Amino acid sequence: MNAYMPYVLCTVLFCIGIYAILSKKNIIKIILGVVIAEYAVNLFLVLVAYKAGGRAAIFSETEVIYPESMVDPLPHALVLTSIVIGLATTAFLIALAIRLYGKYGTFDVTRMRELRG
Amino acid sequence: MIELYVLLGLMIAGAIIAIEVKNLLSAVVAVGIVGLGLSVIFLLLKAPDVAITQIVVEIAAVILLIRATLHREIALKSCGSRPFGALMGIIFLGLAVIAAFATFSSGLSPFGEPLMTVSSFYPMNAISGTGATNVVTSVILDYRAYDTLGEATVLFTAVIGVLTVMRSVGKKKEEDLQENNE
Numbered sequence: 001m002n003a004y005m006p007y008v009l010c011t012v013l014f015c016i017g018i019y020a021i022l023s024k025k026n027i028i029k030i031i032l033g034v035v036i037a038e039y040a041v042n043l044f045l046v047l048v049a050y051k052a053g054g055r056a057a058i059f060s061e062t063e064v065i066y067p068e069s070m071v072d073p074l075p076h077a078l079v080l081t082s083i084v085i086g087l088a089t090t091a092f093l094i095a096l097a098i099r100l101y102g103k104y105g106t107f108d109v110t111r112m113r114e115l116r117g
Numbered sequence: 118m119i120e121l122y123v124l125l126g127l128m129i130a131g132a133i134i135a136i137e138v139k140n141l142l143s144a145v146v147a148v149g150i151v152g153l154g155l156s157v158i159f160l161l162l163k164a165p166d167v168a169i170t171q172i173v174v175e176i177a178a179v180i181l182l183i184r185a186t187l188h189r190e191i192a193l194k195s196c197g198s199r200p201f202g203a204l205m206g207i208i209f210l211g212l213a214v215i216a217a218f219a220t221f222s223s224g225l226s227p228f229g230e231p232l233m234t235v236s237s238f239y240p241m242n243a244i245s246g247t248g249a250t251n252v253v254t255s256v257i258l259d260y261r262a263y264d265t266l267g268e269a270t271v272l273f274t275a276v277i278g279v280l281t282v283m284r285s286v287g288k289k290k291e292e293d294l295q296e297n298n299e
Contacts, residue, residue, distance in 0.1 A: 003227030052229030088275030
């Protein structure tokens with residue numbers, strides 16, 4: 001039961017982000033929901049990589065460090081990529097939001113009538 | 118790992134504040150709580166490279182979001198929420214958390230015991246294979262360098278997209294029209 005608690009809390013954080021995307025009208029709140037969900041996914045991958053009592057995946061010249069005692073380095077490398085891509089997509093979303101505010105004068109997605117098909 | 122639970126609770130509280138508070142500037146600052154708490158959690162989980170990147174990215178994201186909500190009349194404007202979407206969201210996300218709990222306890226190895234079938238290769242061979250003492254660096258820049266190339270491609274595509282959306286062509290056309298009229 002207790003062994004899976006960090007994963008469940010991480011899922012709760014992800015669901016808070018999805019809830020903001022589904023229920024909010026303000027486009028800035030929707031962007032914040034995307035950012036929170038993205039953080040939760042990155043956190044989940046790093047949580048999966050953690051080894052109890054493990055140490056960072058860095059070797060040292062002055063100290064003998066066994067590879068078996070290291071945490072999993074592969075999710076760390078991929079999450080590093082994912083964080084930078086997340087910033088780029090967030091910047092693009094914010095640019096679109098600023099342009100939409102300039103065109104419609106509001107952040108409320110239900111009032112942007114011309115976007116409806 | 119009590120500090121992990123404390124920080125996760127802080128992040129969940131910050132996320133709820135960010136989503137429910139009326140003032141948009143306060144919401145952006147609350148997202149800063151979530152991101153910086155995430156960075157400390159990465160340090161606790163022995164991922165220093167990821168923690169440093171997360172701090173830099175979080176500060177940049179908060180600056181960009183504050184740029185979007187800078188004007189006072191925008192920051193204080195509240196738009197409410199869709200009641201039907203909120204109700205459905207709460208019901209189905211509650212079910213999703215329960216389903217996730219069932220899936221984790223049947224399919225995932227417990228917290229603190231990673232599945233090292235693929236990635237035990239990297240710590241074993243990093244020094245002899247690439248000469249890098251930091252295994253994460255050896256994965257990013259050597260074993261999976263094409264992945265980093267793809268990351269750079271996405272990054273520059275996003276930068277081009279932002280520049281295309283944010284350039285002010287309309288103003289130039291108006292100026293040209295005024296010059297023609299004169």
